[in-house]
Amino acid sequence: MDPQPLTIDATRAAIQERRTTAFALAEEFYLRIEKQDPLIGAYLTLSKERALAKAAEIDALAAKGEQLPPLGGVPVAIKDVIVTRGVRTTAGSKILGNYIPPYDCTAVARMESAGAVVLGKLNCDEFAMGSSNENSAWRPVRNPRDLSRVPGGSSGGSAAAVAANMAVATLGSDTGGSIRQPASFCGVVGLMPTYGRVSRYGLIAFASSLDRIGPLAKTVTDAALVLRTIAGRDPMDSTSADVPVPDYVAELEKPVQGLKLGVPKEYFGEGLDGEVRKAVEAAIQKLAKSGCEIVPISLPHTKYAIPTYYIVATAEASSNLARFDGVRYGFRAADARSLSEMYRRSRDQGFGAEVKRRIMLGTYALSAGYYDAYYLKAQKVRTLLAQDFALAFEKVDAIVTPTSPTPAFKLGEKVDDPLAMYLADIFTVTADLAGIPGISVPCGETKEKLPIGLQILGKHFDEATILRVGHACEQS
Amino acid sequence: MKISEKDVAYVADLAHLELTPEERVRFLRDLNSILDYVDRLNELDTANVQPMAQMTALGGDATTLREDILEGLRKSLPHDVALANAPDADGTFFRVPKVIER
Numbered sequence: 001m002d003p004q005p006l007t008i009d010a011t012r013a014a015i016q017e018r019r020t021t022a023f024a025l026a027e028e029f030y031l032r033i034e035k036q037d038p039l040i041g042a043y044l045t046l047s048k049e050r051a052l053a054k055a056a057e058i059d060a061l062a063a064k065g066e067q068l069p070p071l072g073g074v075p076v077a078i079k080d081v082i083v084t085r086g087v088r089t090t091a092g093s094k095i096l097g098n099y100i101p102p103y104d105c106t107a108v109a110r111m112e113s114a115g116a117v118v119l120g121k122l123n124c125d126e127f128a129m130g131s132s133n134e135n136s137a138w139r140p141v142r143n144p145r146d147l148s149r150v151p152g153g154s155s156g157g158s159a160a161a162v163a164a165n166m167a168v169a170t171l172g173s174d175t176g177g178s179i180r181q182p183a184s185f186c187g188v189v190g191l192m193p194t195y196g197r198v199s200r201y202g203l204i205a206f207a208s209s210l211d212r213i214g215p216l217a218k219t220v221t222d223a224a225l226v227l228r229t230i231a232g233r234d235p236m237d238s239t240s241a242d243v244p245v246p247d248y249v250a251e252l253e254k255p256v257q258g259l260k261l262g263v264p265k266e267y268f269g270e271g272l273d274g275e276v277r278k279a280v281e282a283a284i285q286k287l288a289k290s291g292c293e294i295v296p297i298s299l300p301h302t303k304y305a306i307p308t309y310y311i312v313a314t315a316e317a318s319s320n321l322a323r324f325d326g327v328r329y330g331f332r333a334a335d336a337r338s339l340s341e342m343y344r345r346s347r348d349q350g351f352g353a354e355v356k357r358r359i360m361l362g363t364y365a366l367s368a369g370y371y372d373a374y375y376l377k378a379q380k381v382r383t384l385l386a387q388d389f390a391l392a393f394e395k396v397d398a399i400v401t402p403t404s405p406t407p408a409f410k411l412g413e414k415v416d417d418p419l420a421m422y423l424a425d426i427f428t429v430t431a432d433l434a435g436i437p438g439i440s441v442p443c444g445e446t447k448e449k450l451p452i453g454l455q456i457l458g459k460h461f462d463e464a465t466i467l468r469v470g471h472a473c474e475q476s
Numbered sequence: 477m478k479i480s481e482k483d484v485a486y487v488a489d490l491a492h493l494e495l496t497p498e499e500r501v502r503f504l505r506d507l508n509s510i511l512d513y514v515d516r517l518n519e520l521d522t523a524n525v526q527p528m529a530q531m532t533a534l535g536g537d538a539t540t541l542r543e544d545i546l547e548g549l550r551k552s553l554p555h556d557v558a559l560a561n562a563p564d565a566d567g568t569f570f571r572v573p574k575v576i577e578r
Contacts, residue, residue: 337574374514
């Protein structure tokens with residue numbers, strides 16, 4: 001087999017044309033995982049039986065000369081907050097340490113129906129709460145580009161697995177930047193679809209009005225292919241939208257010429273690393289050369305996004321995580337003398353520090369006497385943030401910004417300062433709060449060879465345009 | 477300081493968390509520092525702003541009602557499957573410690 005990192009189409013073609021088999025390829029990926037992953041820590045659980053059975057099924061199709069489905073035989077892996085039937089799913093938490101889901105997430109089922117071979121489950125911050133993957137209850141993930149640095153979070157395993165070629169593409173989830181920020185830190189493509197574009201059925205809930213499932217991949221084309229596979233109405237998620245799914249791959253061929261790209265001044269201010277600024281500005285210049293019109297814009301409420309996010313997200317989390325009570329599934333503390341003591345001890349021993357911190361903050365923000373001051377206030381500011389985007393999109397087709405103010409930071413650098421860690425999401429949370437789609441594509445490197453990401457934000461349900469701009473950036 | 481030790485204990489109780497003495501000290505500090513930062517939201521006058529109540533109204537369609545299907549969209553899990561992940565079950569029910577405290 002070609003030792004070069006494979007894309008989805010190249011993988012499928014190699015199996016279709018019998019240059020390799022899906023089975024051999026899956027085994028090759030497992031060997032690579034065995035060799036490399038002890039250093040990186042991207043995988044939490046391998047699903048070999050399931051993967052090899054699927055691979056054999058694809059090989060049987062190829063042997064008969066039948067046309068393989070779009071992801072036929074492609075080795076993929078799934079963030080551990082996404083449930084997989086019969087395959088341990090922990091959400092990066094001790095409280096779900098032995099949880100074997102009895103059903104599949106819709107996005108995973110759609111990937112497999114399209115032929116994907118699910119290699120295993122990927123490390124992440126506990127319940128997707130974190131920006132560095134250091135909040136995993138199992139172990140941190142290291143950035144394949146520099147092992148002393150974090151891969152970003154919370155989908156750190158999903159980004160690292162793609163970057164280290166331990167999966168062709170992966171699924172992650174984004175609540176405040178958790179797909180785009182690690183994609184940027186690891187030098188891969190990460191796409192957060194519009195809220196409602198992809199079913200959340202089977203995504204372990206963190207903040208239900210923000211959570212999205214989306215792909216991480218080596219190329220924009222691969223991200224488009226995965227999105228096409230997983231997008232669309234699902235009766236099991238009443239918030240999944242009944243909006244037609246375009247052929248995102250075909251749409252990539254349309255020229256970017258004439259597109260208006262907004263550059264919000266608030267994303268280029270204080271705190272932006274000099275090398276990141278330079279790379280992002282250069283990428284924008286290239287897009288201008290490809291015929292895009294660059295339009296300076298303002299998103300005036302940007303500085304209120306992080307405080308808004310940390311009220312809304314923690315409030316929803318405190319409610320969602322109330323289900324972990326040690327009764328129906330998950331960890332139960334031993335020797336409790338009463339039901340309420342069992343709840344408290346199970347949650348105390350089962351949740352990690354950051355999860356407890358957020359449950360505390362969220363519970364406080366929703367508690368009697370503080371609801372108006374915090375939660376209601378934040379929901380109102382959220383309306384203002386969404387209006388910022390709505391107004392901007394009257395003038396532009398997409399918005400381009402840095403994905404993260406800095407490249408990947410060192411492990412341990414921010415663990416003792418929750419607020420500093422939260423600020424790592426400063427350019428990504430806005431899109432989560434507004435419900436719009438965003439993508440991060442690699443746009444250069446620092447002197448130390450650390451990847452830098454360009455973020456492209458789009459209108460609701462207009463993933464096609466941001467993919468197209470990302471594709472143009474990738475080609476230039 | 478917005479939050480006192482008493483508030484931390486009260487909120488922990490609401491959230492069904494016990495918290496060690498060290499955690500209580502740490503969260504007292506962290507929550508105060510985060511809430512100080514959140515205070516900047518008060519710079520904005522939101523008297524005439526509607527709170528964002530739902531995400532799907534932005535472009536999706538939350539108004540579609542599905543058929544009222546007697547058995548639901550998916551068959552219920554078989555009894556043994558539903559109990560399979562339980563920390564303690566007797567084959568029919570989830571088992572929990574004594575509910576009534578005396």
